[in-house]
Each structure stands twice: as structure tokens, then as C-alpha cells.
Amino acid sequence: MKIDSLIGEIKRAYQINIENIELHREMIGKVYFLQTQEQKYMFKIYRNFKSGDALQTVQILDYLKANSYPAVSVVRTIENDSHIMLSSQDGSCVGMLYDYVEGAMPQVKLEAESIGNQIAELHNLMKLYPNKLINRTKVDYIDGYISNMRELHFDPEKILELKQYGNELWERIIRLPKNFCHGDLHTGNMIRNEHGEYVLFDFDDASGDYPSMDVAYMCDDTHFNEFHESMYDQTLRLYERFYKGYSTIRTLSDKEILAIFDFIAIRHFQIISRIVQCQGLQCISKEFCDQQYHWLMKWREVCIKH
Structure with missing residues (x-):
């Protein structure tokens, strides 16, 4: 969509009355910063396949x-x-201010303990959420990536190993307690305000899945592209x-x-599948996929060792 439109x-x-508008980022959707004479806003255009997630976001934020x-x-x-x-070229999209x-x-x-405290409050509060939450599937979490590898004609033996690892992961997580999950919890999706509160945003991947996933994503101290065994202990x-x-x-069970x-x-x-979904298969190379294959296989080994 043209900016004037x-x-x-x-x-x-x-x-x-918008005095200034600038594109902040583009991935799952386009995020703009707007400035009027009186105040600032953020405007987000969701991709058309994320419309349901966008409308769920409104209900969660209102609650x-x-x-x-x-x-x-x-x-x-x-x-x-x-x-x-x-x-848009892809059809009708939700826009939200x-x-x-x-x-x-x-x-x-530096702030992990206080962030942990506030996220536990979120999880407890969302236990009382009155609306039905989206539940995501193995396709969303794991199988989309495997399909991408097949489309790229990646090494069939490596695809099989990735598929087996994905199945192992899925068999374990489907036994975990379900409730509310933000789904993309990291410091890039929160702002510490003047009161010391962590103001959360970007609830596009929220679901009724696994609260422990939020804990994992918040505590992930790995490098996405480069593997180092020390990342497990970090x-x-x-x-x-x-x-x-x-x-x-609140507490987590040993399994969580x-x-x-x-x-x-x-x-x-999940992330690689999401990138391809938004930007097309051409945005990743076989070399990148090989790098990710080795990362995942090494992570699997380290987790077994520990």
C-alpha cells in the first residue's frame, strides 16, 4: 500500500493529523511509528493470514x-x-493503531528476576481469561520447517533426522500443562516504563498452549546461528x-x-518456517539450512548429555 494512501x-x-510517519520494521507485518502534534502512535499492518491472531490480540489487550x-x-x-x-496485493489486511x-x-x-515475577502475574491473570484462545498445531511449531526443507530439496537423510528430532520434541511437549502463552516473549517485545513496569506488546503469537514456552523463550541465551556448547549453561x-x-x-512442574x-x-x-511464510522460500539458502541442521543436532546432543 502506498504511504499516502x-x-x-x-x-x-x-x-x-499525521505529521510524520516512518517504517520501523517489516516481518510478520509492517510496523510504523506515527507522530501528530500532540503525541506518538504505533500502527501495525498484519499480513492477511494473521488476521485471526490480530483480532485475538485486541481481546487479550482489552482484558x-x-x-x-x-x-x-x-x-x-x-x-x-x-x-x-x-x-493489499495479498488481500484484505487488519490495520491497528x-x-x-x-x-x-x-x-x-540484570532484570531477569523482576521480569520473571511480572510474567508469572501474567500467567496467573490469564487463567481467568474468559475467551477461547487459539491453539497452534505441530505444523505451526515444527512441520512447517520440515516442509520448507523438502521444497528446497535439502539432503533427505538430514530431513529425516530433523523430522525425528521434531517428533521427539512434540511427543514431550504435548504432555505439558496448557494455559495462556504469549508465544514470542523476549525483551524486544517489552518496554520498561518510568514506574519500573514491563509493558508488553506483540501478542500476535499468543495461544492457549504452554506457559513454559514463555519461560524458555525469555531465558534463551543461545546464538541463533552459531552453536557453542556453553550456551546450555548460560x-x-x-x-x-x-x-x-x-x-x-507460581511454579512449574519438573517436566515443564x-x-x-x-x-x-x-x-x-518455528522461526525459520515463519520467515519463509512471510518472505518466501527464496529468503533462505541450502547453506543456511545446513547451518541450522548442525545447530539443532548439536543442541540435541548437549541436551541428552545434560
């Missing part, structure tokens, strides 16, 4: 706001709608600091704690 759509729907939990606020249109629909949050990105290694140490705060509010290292592997399957 986008500005016109936003002005009509929200009756705000959190009603319960005074620190999360970004959705700005309503002049018709009191939560979003607008925009036309958010209040801009002032503050700083947290430093997880992640364990970060988890211990995080859990010190988390466990003052062990699954933290499984979820770090699952994140590799």
Missing part, C-alpha cells in the same frame, strides 16, 4: 487493560472499532535468575522445567 486511511478512521496489567493499549477508531481493514510506549528495553540478565543460569522471581507467584531446553530447539523450527 495509508496516511489517508488512518486519518479518516482515527481523525488524527489485560481491564485488569490493570501493563500492556500496550489499542486506540479505537472514531466509530469505536478496534481496527481498520486495508487492501496502538499508543506509543515511552521507556527503555530491559536488560534481561541459558540455565538465566533461567535460574528468572525463575527466582517467577516462582514467588526440563521442556525449556526443548522449546529452544522448537523455536528454531
